[in-house]
Amino acid sequence: MFDIAVIGAGPAGYSAAINARKRGKTVVVIGQNTGWLTRAESIENYPGMPGVSGAQMLEAMSAQALALGAQLRPGVVHQIIPMGESFAMSLGADFIEAQRVILCTGARQPRLLPGEEKLLGRGVSYCGTCDGMLYRGKRVAVVAQGPEAVNEANFLAGLCQSVSYFGRADDALDSRIEVRSEKVERILGDAHASGLCAGGEEMPFDGVFIFREAMALSSLIAGVETDGAFIRVDRQMRTSLPGVFAAGDCTGLPLQVAKAVGEGCIAALAAAQELG
Ligand SMILES: Cc1cc2nc3c(=O)[nH]c(=O)nc-3n(C[C@H](O)[C@H](O)[C@H](O)COP(=O)(O)OP(=O)(O)OC[C@H]3O[C@@H](n4cnc5c(N)ncnc54)[C@H](O)[C@@H]3O)c2cc1C
Incomplete structure (x- = not known):
């Protein structure tokens, strides 16, 4: 303490x-x-x-x-x-x-994405290390807005079926990660996140991880x-x-x-x- x-x-x-x-x-x-x-x-x-x-x-x-x-x-x-x-x-x-x-x-x-606050803890997470195991073998999206995003995405790549990374390409990213350039507009879902909308397109995911500096x-x-x-x-x-x-x-x-x-x-x- x-x-x-x-x-x-x-x-x-x-x-x-x-x-x-x-x-x-x-x-x-x-x-x-x-x-x-x-x-x-x-x-x-x-x-x-x-x-x-x-x-x-x-x-x-x-x-x-x-x-x-x-x-x-x-x-x-x-x-x-x-x-x-x-x-x-x-x-x-x-x-x-x-x-x-x-x-x-x-x-x-930071400005929260529409849907983010409501679905936090229900398909939306801020911590790969804490919640990654919940998505073992599943498809996840990473919204990368901070320096922790690369490491966390790499960690998730070892656990999840697929990781789609919405952020700037980075040489340090695991080769299994798919980098997406679309701007994320909102999180989809009602009782649980079911994906996100980016570049005007709705995309299904089992979980959405958001990493920010603040x-x-x-x-x-x-x-x-x-x-x-x-x-x-x-x-x-x-x-x-x-x-x-x-x-x-x-x-x-x-x-x-x-x-x-x-x-x-x-x-x-x-x-x-x-x-x-
Ligand atoms: C381009 C530029 C030029 C500037 N020039 C001047 C100048 O000439 N003179 C001057 O007096 N001021 C200048 N400023 C302003 C100055 O930088 C700020 O006033 C000063 O940095 C404020 O200090 P701070 O500690 O309050 O906040 P910050 O310096 O913003 O530090 C806050 C830190 O907290 C971190 N943080 C936030 N949330 C969390 C969280 N949940 N967990 C962990 N960390 C968190 C942030 O990432 C950040 O690192 C300038 C600013 C910019 C951008």
Whole structure:
């Protein structure tokens, strides 16, 4: 069990981790260094490091957090489950437990496909490792919208009768996988997913796996109040759910590194204070 779990490995997440470690708390950062900031060629408005690239900045923040003793777990958290005094976070087939959670998930919320939410757990899955066995010998579709998709699709290729991969072709994909270029429009099915519609064509599948870099807030954690697209927080970065904090772009404008690291710091200190 960790004292604090930070969801999202961006500037807000690393700042939260650094500050929580400086308060002596055990911290896990869940995410990968592939966030928004890596797209910034040169950052001119962050104090003390003019002209640094986003990728360099993220690397430096990550190295600092790890050197202070934070743990980094690559992957996407699919769900955060409140368990009374603590929280369980599902990460692939694993669960990570922590006493406090800091959401640092950035501003980019994925748009769910029509039918997806209704059929989640009933033919729609976010985790090949967890649910792959249910589709042994069956035909599945993979909707690839994140870096985990290739590995997960390769895993499914070893189990399933066929895997149709809706995403960009990748040399690392197993040769048994069929790559499809059509854009997926919706998931088909009533009580159970029966396929998907892509490029205007209805295609039957026994299961549909969707892999993304992030989760919609409503699937990630139930009951967190929002203001439009952003998570509502108070000045201590507390959300409406006790024990859950939020920091960075996910809490609102301006979408800037300086604001993200400031809020990450505040959230970590507030969480550490609650833990005593
Ligand atoms: C091209 C570009 C240029 C920019 N230039 C500047 C600039 O010059 N100056 C400036 O101040 N800002 C700039 N920004 C904005 C800056 O990148 C953001 O404000 C900053 O990265 C926000 O940090 P964050 O930690 O809140 O979110 P992010 O950096 O978006 O990090 C959030 C991370 O959480 C991950 N995540 C989300 N959900 C989950 C989940 N369920 N499980 C695990 N991980 C999850 C995401 O994949 C992502 O890696 C720029 C942005 C872009 C795109």
